[in-house]
Amino acid sequence: MLRFSTFFMVFGNIIPSAIREAIGDWLHGLFSRIFFDSEFTFNIEDTWQHFHNETYRAVGVYLPTRIGPSTASLVIGHNDHNDIMAPVQPAIAVGSTIVDHFQGHRFEWVLCEKNENPGSFNSRKKRWYKLKCRKKNREFVTETYIPHVCRAADEIIKERDGLSIFTYNKDDAYWDATVFKHPSTFETLAMDPAQKQEIISDLDLFVQRKDFFRSVGRAWKRGYLLYGPPGTGKSSLVAAIANHLKFNVYDLQLQSVKSDSDLRTVLTATTNRSILLLEDVDCSSKSTETKLSKEEEDKHKDKHKQRDEKKSSINPGVTLSGLLNFIDGLWSTCGDERIIILTTNHKEKLDPALLRPGRMDVHIHMGYCSFAGFVLLADKYLGVKEHSLFKVIEAWMQKVAVTPAEVAQQLMKTNDAQVALDGLIQFCKNKEKEKAEAAAAAAKAPVVTAELQAEEVSKKSEATATEKDISSQSESQSGDSSSSSSSSSSDDDDED
Numbered sequence: 200m201l202r203f204s205t206f207f208m209v210f211g212n213i214i215p216s217a218i219r220e221a222i223g224d225w226l227h228g229l230f231s232r233i234f235f236d237s238e239f240t241f242n243i244e245d246t247w248q249h250f251h252n253e254t255y256r257a258v259g260v261y262l263p264t265r266i267g268p269s270t271a272s273l274v275i276g277h278n279d280h281n282d283i284m285a286p287v288q289p290a291i292a293v294g295s296t297i298v299d300h301f302q303g304h305r306f307e308w309v310l311c312e313k314n315e316n317p318g319s320f321n322s323r324k325k326r327w328y329k330l331k332c333r334k335k336n337r338e339f340v341t342e343t344y345i346p347h348v349c350r351a352a353d354e355i356i357k358e359r360d361g362l363s364i365f366t367y368n369k370d371d372a373y374w375d376a377t378v379f380k381h382p383s384t385f386e387t388l389a390m391d392p393a394q395k396q397e398i399i400s401d402l403d404l405f406v407q408r409k410d411f412f413r414s415v416g417r418a419w420k421r422g423y424l425l426y427g428p429p430g431t432g433k434s435s436l437v438a439a440i441a442n443h444l445k446f447n448v449y450d451l452q453l454q455s456v457k458s459d460s461d462l463r464t465v466l467t468a469t470t471n472r473s474i475l476l477l478e479d480v481d482c483s484s485k486s487t488e489t490k491l492s493k494e495e496e497d498k499h500k501d502k503h504k505q506r507d508e509k510k511s512s513i514n515p516g517v518t519l520s521g522l523l524n525f526i527d528g529l530w531s532t533c534g535d536e537r538i539i540i541l542t543t544n545h546k547e548k549l550d551p552a553l554l555r556p557g558r559m560d561v562h563i564h565m566g567y568c569s570f571a572g573f574v575l576l577a578d579k580y581l582g583v584k585e586h587s588l589f590k591v592i593e594a595w596m597q598k599v600a601v602t603p604a605e606v607a608q609q610l611m612k613t614n615d616a617q618v619a620l621d622g623l624i625q626f627c628k629n630k631e632k633e634k635a636e637a638a639a640a641a642a643k644a645p646v647v648t649a650e651l652q653a654e655e656v657s658k659k660s661e662a663t664a665t666e667k668d669i670s671s672q673s674e675s676q677s678g679d680s681s682s683s684s685s686s687s688s689s690d691d692d693d694e695d
């Protein structure tokens with residue numbers, strides 16, 4: 200005790216005050232670093248300013264790669280619906296601690312969860328990662344460690360072989376992911392070879408033009424409209440594009456999105472290098488919606504009026520044009536390498552404003568099966584490149600409009616090429632017969648009308664020019680439909 204006080208007296212007399220203070224600060228810093236430096240906690244929540252938090256997503260991808268001896272539990276599973284034997288993937292369990300060491304520092308992670316607004320209609324489970332570190336490492340975390348986590352997650356995502364297809368879950372207003380393993384590729388797709396090559400070149404050019412899009416001040420996105428009758432391969436082409444570019448697919452049913460705010464949430468949650476797919480857009484376009492609701496209204500006018508009014512005031516829904524406006528605006532500025540694909544059986548029903556260049560840059564017509572398309576399908580389905588029946592089938596392909604789906608259906612009935620090709624010829628014959636019968640029925644219709652009209656005329660003596668127009672229109676329609684070719688008159692055939 201005496202020695203200590205003597206030491207401080209001598210220390211106080213001999214050492215100048217400035218040096219004494221500096222030594223004191225240094226000792227304080229040293230002691231507090233060793234004994235008193237408190238922990239600091241970062242919380243990385245699943246949402247950030249109402250949108251899905253990309254840092255949260257990155258942590259979720261990164262952490263399963265850092266599982267060590269201190270990890271007590273883990274979630275495993277997979278969502279490959281095509282393969283129950285697919286290898287399981289690890290994910291972080293709620294409450295489990297993961298310790299990560301990076302550049303000599305120790306970081307402790309915990310995934311937390313709590314129910315927000317329990318019991319209320321909009322209750323939801325909120326999740327966040329808690330990251331504990333030394334207080335002095337705060338800057339290191341934000342400037343070095345988190346960027347390292349995000350970079351590593353980006354690499355992991357890029358290296359993953361499988362693609363995902365996301366479908367919109369209207370209950371959560373979010374995307375449900377599943378493994379995307381569609382066998383369709385440009386190789387298996389029956390379509391005009393030149394058209395196919397054109398599409399591939401367009402896609403390849405698009406992904407190479409990052410700098411070009413930046414230099415001309417345009418968002419790096421491209422819109423494709425696929426149109427044509429059912430069964431001509433629109434969905435197959437979407438899958439072929441996804442497989443070619445290795446892009447995930449976000450499949451959006453516009454009718455199920457409740458509001459603009461939900462739309463904003465789901466669209467901003469889509470990732471780069473992805474396809475936003477809207478199938479059968481003629482069914483979700485505003486004109487169709489209006490028409491249907493009017494028919495409904497006529498039918499159930501009084502009974503449902505109040506309920507419908509209430510419903511529409513709560514849920515105004517979103518329209519295709521609303522979606523495209525959004526894509527032109529905010530969405531175009533917050534993502535790169537985005538492809539938007541609209542498919543329709545009725546291009547003519549769409550508002551031309553929706554299809555203008557800049558929105559839908561490329562319009563691809565998917566037509567009936569050509570002979571070249573048949574040859575490809577015969578090769579894929581039967582392993583046959585040449586056959587004596589090919590000439591007969593070529594003639595039928597020029598005569599009857601058959602979709603690639605119909606051809607594929609005939610070819611996959613048996614492994615025996617002769618039987619399958621005979622079956623296809625028979626199918627074409629039946630189709631032609633049905634068409635002839637339909638044409639005859641249509642040609643008969645004006646005769647019946649004329650007979651009725653003649654009766655009317657004799658009764659009322661009121662022959663009008665309009666009746667002639669109707670009958671001639673019917674004749675011309677039946678004439679059109681019987682002469683429809685595989686591609687140019689597809690829309691007429693769609694109606695069939």
Ligand SMILES: Nc1ncnc2c1ncn2[C@@H]1O[C@H](COP(=O)(O)OP(=O)(O)OP(=O)(O)O)[C@@H](O)[C@H]1O
Pocket residue numbers: 387388389390427428429430431432433434435436544565602603604605607
């Ligand atoms: N062009 C094609 N090449 C190869 N196969 C095709 C083609 N078109 C259709 N098919 C076959 O027919 C099936 C149905 O085709 P797909 O769903 O792609 O047609 P679609 O035009 O999208 O039809 P819809 O308009 O009814 O959605 C496919 O699974 C595929 O087996």
